[in-house]
Structures are given as C-alpha cells and as structure tokens.
Amino acid sequence: MSILHVVGDALRDALGLIPLWGVRGLFLLLLFALMAWVVSLPNSETTDPESPRDRSGRNLKWWAWTAILIQIVVYSVF
Amino acid sequence: MTQLAVLDYLVIAIYLVVTIGIGLWVGSYVKSGQDLFLAGRSLPWWAVGVSLVATDIGGTDLIGVGGTAYRWGLAVANFEWIGCIPAMIVAAFVFIPHFWRCGITTIPEFLERRFSLPLRTAVAGCWFVFMACNLGVMLLASAIFLQSLIGVPVIPGILATALFAGAYTYFGGLAAVVYTDVLQGVVMIGGCLLAVAIGLWQVGGIGPLKERVDQQFERQKEARLVAMAADQPEPAVGEDARAASYFSLIVPVDTPSPFPWPAILFGLALVLSPGYWIGNQAIVQRSLGARSEFDAKAAYVCGALLKNIIPIAVAVPGLIAFALYPGLENPDGALPTLISAILPSGLRGLFVAAFLAALMSSVDSYLNSAATIFTNDFYRRFLRPNADERQLLNAGRFVTLTLAIWAIGFALFLTTLDAAIYTIFQTLLSFFQGPAIAVLLLGVLFRRVTADAAFVAFFIGVATSMTLFLLSQNWFATAVGTTPLFRIADPFLYYSVWAFLATGVSCVFLSYFTRTDSPERLRYTLRGWKQEVAQ
Numbered sequence: 158m159s160i161l162h163v164v165g166d167a168l169r170d171a172l173g174l175i176p177l178w179g180v181r182g183l184f185l186l187l188l189f190a191l192m193a194w195v196v197s198l199p200n201s202e203t204t205d206p207e208s209p210r211d212r213s214g215r216n217l218k219w220w221a222w223t224a225i226l227i228q229i230v231v232y233s234v235f
Numbered sequence: 236m237t238q239l240a241v242l243d244y245l246v247i248a249i250y251l252v253v254t255i256g257i258g259l260w261v262g263s264y265v266k267s268g269q270d271l272f273l274a275g276r277s278l279p280w281w282a283v284g285v286s287l288v289a290t291d292i293g294g295t296d297l298i299g300v301g302g303t304a305y306r307w308g309l310a311v312a313n314f315e316w317i318g319c320i321p322a323m324i325v326a327a328f329v330f331i332p333h334f335w336r337c338g339i340t341t342i343p344e345f346l347e348r349r350f351s352l353p354l355r356t357a358v359a360g361c362w363f364v365f366m367a368c369n370l371g372v373m374l375l376a377s378a379i380f381l382q383s384l385i386g387v388p389v390i391p392g393i394l395a396t397a398l399f400a401g402a403y404t405y406f407g408g409l410a411a412v413v414y415t416d417v418l419q420g421v422v423m424i425g426g427c428l429l430a431v432a433i434g435l436w437q438v439g440g441i442g443p444l445k446e447r448v449d450q451q452f453e454r455q456k457e458a459r460l461v462a463m464a465a466d467q468p469e470p471a472v473g474e475d476a477r478a479a480s481y482f483s484l485i486v487p488v489d490t491p492s493p494f495p496w497p498a499i500l501f502g503l504a505l506v507l508s509p510g511y512w513i514g515n516q517a518i519v520q521r522s523l524g525a526r527s528e529f530d531a532k533a534a535y536v537c538g539a540l541l542k543n544i545i546p547i548a549v550a551v552p553g554l555i556a557f558a559l560y561p562g563l564e565n566p567d568g569a570l571p572t573l574i575s576a577i578l579p580s581g582l583r584g585l586f587v588a589a590f591l592a593a594l595m596s597s598v599d600s601y602l603n604s605a606a607t608i609f610t611n612d613f614y615r616r617f618l619r620p621n622a623d624e625r626q627l628l629n630a631g632r633f634v635t636l637t638l639a640i641w642a643i644g645f646a647l648f649l650t651t652l653d654a655a656i657y658t659i660f661q662t663l664l665s666f667f668q669g670p671a672i673a674v675l676l677l678g679v680l681f682r683r684v685t686a687d688a689a690f691v692a693f694f695i696g697v698a699t700s701m702t703l704f705l706l707s708q709n710w711f712a713t714a715v716g717t718t719p720l721f722r723i724a725d726p727f728l729y730y731s732v733w734a735f736l737a738t739g740v741s742c743v744f745l746s747y748f749t750r751t752d753s754p755e756r757l758r759y760t761l762r763g764w765k766q767e768v769a770q
Contacts (some may be wrong), residue, residue, distance in 0.1 A: 180496050184496075231484070232317070
C-alpha cells in the first residue's frame with residue numbers, strides 16, 4: 158500500500174458516507190446555481206444586438222434556463 | 236447481424252448521395268483558407284448547434300451507449316446530461332463569445348496570444364497526434380460495428396467511410412462538415428427516436444418497460460450475489476450499490492460500474508465536460524465559424540437544448556433491449572439485435588443510415604480540425620508565416636488528404652494489433668485534456684497567471700495523469716508489489732480530475748514566483764478585454 162492508496166481509500170470512504178439523497182441534492186444545487194447565474198446575466202449579453210427589442214424569443218437566457226430546468230426535472234426524478 | 240432488404244439499401248443510398256451532394260455543393264463556395272477552416276465565418280446558429288450535437292455522437296457511441304445502458308443502466312446518460320449541458324451553458328455565455336471576439340482559428344492559437352508559443356506548440360502537438368491517431372481508431376471501430384450491423388467486411392468499411400467523409404471534407408472544409416452534420420443529426424436523432432417509439436410500443440409503454448427492466452435487474456443481481464457469495468463471504472458492493480436501480484442516474488461510490496457519482500460530478504461535469512466543450516478544437520472550431528458573436532452563443536444554447544433528448548435516442552434503446560432480450564453475451568450487440576427484431580424493412584435502412592450519419596459526422600469533424608491545427612499551428616506558424624489565403628487553402632486540403640490516407644493506413648495497422656489499443660487511445664485524451672483545460676480556464680479568467688507557470692504546469696498535469704494511469708495498471712501494480720490505485724473499470728474520469736487539479740494548483744503556485752505577463756498578453760483575459768472595450 159502506497160501513500161496514494163491510503164489517501165485514495167480515505168477519500169473513497171469519506172465520499173461513501175454521503176447518503177445518495179445528499180448527492181442528489183448536490184447535483185441539483187449545481188443546476189440551481191447555474192440557473193440563477195443564467196437569469197442574472199444582463200440582457201445585453203444574451204440578446205442579439207441586431208434584433209428588435211420586443212422579440213423576447215431571441216433572448217438566449219430563457220432558452221438556457223429551459224435547458225437547465227429540464228435537467229433539474231430529470232435529476233429530481235431519476 | 237441486421238438483414239437488409241432492397242428498400243433499406245435504397246434509403247442508405249439516398250442518404251449517402253444527399254450527403255455527398257451537400258458537401259460538394261458547399262465546397263464550390265470555398266475559395267480561401269478561412270473558408271476551409273472557418274467557413275468564412277458565415278455559419279448560422281442553428282446549423283452550428285445541430286452540428287455540435289451530431290459531432291459529439293460518433294458511430295461507435297451510438298452503438299456503445301446503447302450497449303452500456305444495456306449493461307449498466309441509465310447512468311450512462313450522465314455523459315449527455317450533466318456531462319454536457321452545464322458546460323455548454325457556461326461556454327455559451329463566457330468562453331465561446333470571448334474566443335469568437337478574439338478572432339482565432341484554433342484554441343492553441345489563443346494560448347499563444349494569452350501565454351506563449353511553447354505552450355501553443357505543446358497543446359497543438361498533443362491535439363494533432365491525438366486526432367490523427369483517433370481518426371484511425373474511429374475508422375476501425377466503426378468498420379467493426381458496421382460489419383456486425385450489416386455484414387460489410389472491415390477493410391471495405393474503412394475505405395468507404397474514409398472516402399465518403401474525406402471527399403466532402405477535402406472540398407468543402409468546415410462549412411461542408413457543418414451542413415452535412417445538420418442532415419446527419421436529423422437522420423441520426425430521427426432514426427433513433429423512431430426505434431425508441433417502436434420499441435416502447437412493443438414493450439407496452441414506459442410503465443411496462445420500467446417493470447420489465449426492474450424484474451430483469453433483480454434477477455441479474457440475485458445471480459451476481461449468489462456467484463459472489465460462493466467466492467467470498469463479504470459482498471464486494473455495498474448496500475447503496477445493491478439498492479441502486481437500473482434507472483438511477485446517481486450511482487454510489489462503491490458501484491462496480493464505471494459511473495460512481497464522484498467520477499460523474501468531479502471528473503465528468505466539472506473537468507472533462509468543460510474541457511471538451513471549451514477546449515476541444517473539433518468542437519469549438521464550428522462556433523468560431525459562426526457569422527456573429529450572438530450566433531456563436533445561440534449555437535451552444537441550441538446544442539444544450541438538443542442534448543436533453545439525446546439519451547432518449549441513444550440510451551433508452553439499450554434499456555428496451557435489456558427488457559426484451561436479457562442475457563446477451565456482448566452488450567454492444569444490444570442495439571443491432573433490437574433493430575433486427577423490431578424495425579420493418581425500410582426503417583432498418585434508416586437506422587443504418589443513422590449509424591453512418593453518426594460515424595461520418597465525427598470522422599469529418601476530426602479530419603477538418605486536425606488539418607486546421609496542422610495548417611495554422613505548424614505550417615503557417617513555423618514554415619510560411621506570410622502564406623496568403625490561397626496557399627493556406629491548398630495546404631489545408633493537402634493535409635486533409637494526407638490525414639485521410641494516414642487514417643486508412645493506421646486503421647489497417649490497428650487491425651493487426653490487440654483490441655486493447657482502443658482503450659489506450661481513449662486514455663490518451665484523458666492524459667492532456669485536464670491539463671489543457673486548466674491552463675485555458677486560468678488564462679482566460681485570471682490576469683496573475685503567467686506564461687512560464689502555465690507551460691510548466693501543463694507538463695506537471697500530463698505527468699500526473701500518466702503516473703495515475705501507470706499506478707492503475709495491473710501489470711505495474713504486480714511489479715511493484717501493490718494493488719491498482721483505482722477500483723473501477725476504466726478510471727479515465729479520475730485521471731482527468733487529478734491532472735486538472737495538479738495543473739491548476741501548480742500553475743497558481745508557480746505564477747507567484749514568475750514575472751507577470753505583458754499588457755499585450757493580458758488583453759486576452761476576460762477582464763482585459765472588457766477594460767479595452769470600456770476604453
């Protein structure tokens with residue numbers, strides 16, 4: 158057993174102590190944090206400067222938000 | 236093997252003719268090096284978005300993901316979901332627009348502007364060697380699958396794939412690759428979803444599928460535990476692993492599968508996936524060819540949305556096969572078995588066309604990107620710094636042709652070697668992808684990170700992953716009287732995490748002992764760029 162084996166086993170044991178519901182929470186936390194960041198992006202960075210202002214369908218943040226929302230549903234269910 | 240009728244061959248022939256037609260038509264507009272490598276920066280977001288997804292799913296992935304789902308369950312879908320979507324979203328709004336604004340052709344080119352020529356050359360060399368070798372591996376692996384799918388012998392399979400994908404990539408460059416990818420993406424996703432719909436109908440719907448899969452899984456687990464109990468008194472897997480379902484995306488640490496959650500979260504989602512979507516030339520190049528910064532961003536968001544349905548198209552067929560045909564000796568045979576059994580004539584041809592689409596969309600991308608790296612990072616950088624657009628076009632086409640011939644030769648050479656060669660080349664990517672993405676991210680985000688530190692840290696990271704690879708080999712562990720370091724099969728994801736961390740930590744540490752980069756280089760950090768725009 159090398160020092161790397163000892164460290165690896167300790168890490169594996171420590172990670173194994175986290176219950177799967179906690180892990181699921183961690184996955185969802187990552188996705189929620191990403192969703193919050195996307196929503197906080199200024200419109201100037203998520204819209205086409207050459208597109209008319211009233212076309213909200215051209216605002217990328219809502220499409221990105223939808224992609225993440227689907228992921229949140231998926232990781233909540235499976 | 237899937238039996239094909241005349242109608243199936245007709246469908247395949249139509250697909251191939253339309254693909255070549257699109258490629259050659261687009262090729263007639265290619266007049267310069269920039270047209271060949273970046274499609275003259277004219278690509279719309281929807282084409283790039285579909286192309287990103289089509290390139291990501293190779294022919295071997297199509298069969299392999301189904302096979303892996305058959306063997307281990309839905310956890311393989313992590314590679315398409317958490318292993319893609321978060322990184323694509325971050326790339327869309329932070330990194331891709333920055334690269335697009337910088338006007339680069341390759342990622343190594345950015346590394347020279349931000350850091351130094353030695354780092355550019357080292358990273359370009361790694362990517363070029365990997366891509367060139369991987370082309371041969373892809374051709375061979377796909378030809379083998381093609382043989383098992385429809386009985387085409389391996390060598391004609393290699394030659395035909397290289398000829399078709401090579402022809403339109405040679406003439407049309409990136410634009411041909413992207414526009415044929417759109418057709419290929421539609422055929423691939425459509426063909427697979429059709430197989431899923433028919434398969435679900437045969438099983439009786441989603442509820443009965445889950446029921447049948449759970450029943451088969453329980454039977455399999457019992458058989459496995461009985462077999463293990465006979466060998467050893469303590470079961471090798473814990474309670475969590477035994478309780479996990481075939482439909483679980485989150486799999487415990489002590490799973491025997493290659494997808495324990497720490498590898499998925501830390502290795503895949505946080506390292507390999509950003510490395511792939513932000514730092515892989517074959518992927519990023521098409522967004523650099525987008526017609527505007529907005530199109531480059533929108534392409535990645537479009538790709539992220541599409542990625543949500545990919546596991547349904549490629550992994551669910553494996554689960555349907557598990558429900559209908561449990562106990563197959565070779566899990567990779569799950570999809571061909573399912574296709575042969577459930578699809579009628581004509582639709583079988585459509586599925587084979589989907590397989591060819593997946594195969595060609597990856598081969599053409601790697602061919603074009605390897606040629607782009609060689610022409611821009613070696614030929615133009617060292618041999619002909621003043622080459623005009625016409626010379627770059629000729630050089631790019633020459634390299635494309637040479638690479639196609641090399642890939643055929645290398646694939647034929649691989650047929651004489653042991654099958655383990657595939658694993659070796661997959662491992663190659665994990666050697667340098669973690670270090671490459673670490674220096675790239677640090678370079679974009681932080682001004683204090685220096686060129687000298689990044690260069691040394693890159694090699695520290697490569698050395699780390701190679702050492703870990705060595706320590707997890709059975710023969711090495713036996714030779715030094717210890718056990719392999721990692722307990723899961725194919726621990727590529729773990730190599731990447733540790734190599735990424737080693738590179739990141741050493742880069743930050745060494746930066747404090749080396750001189751700060753010049754303002755000209757700091758312009759290429761995100762902050763430097765924003766300050767310049769504000770002025």
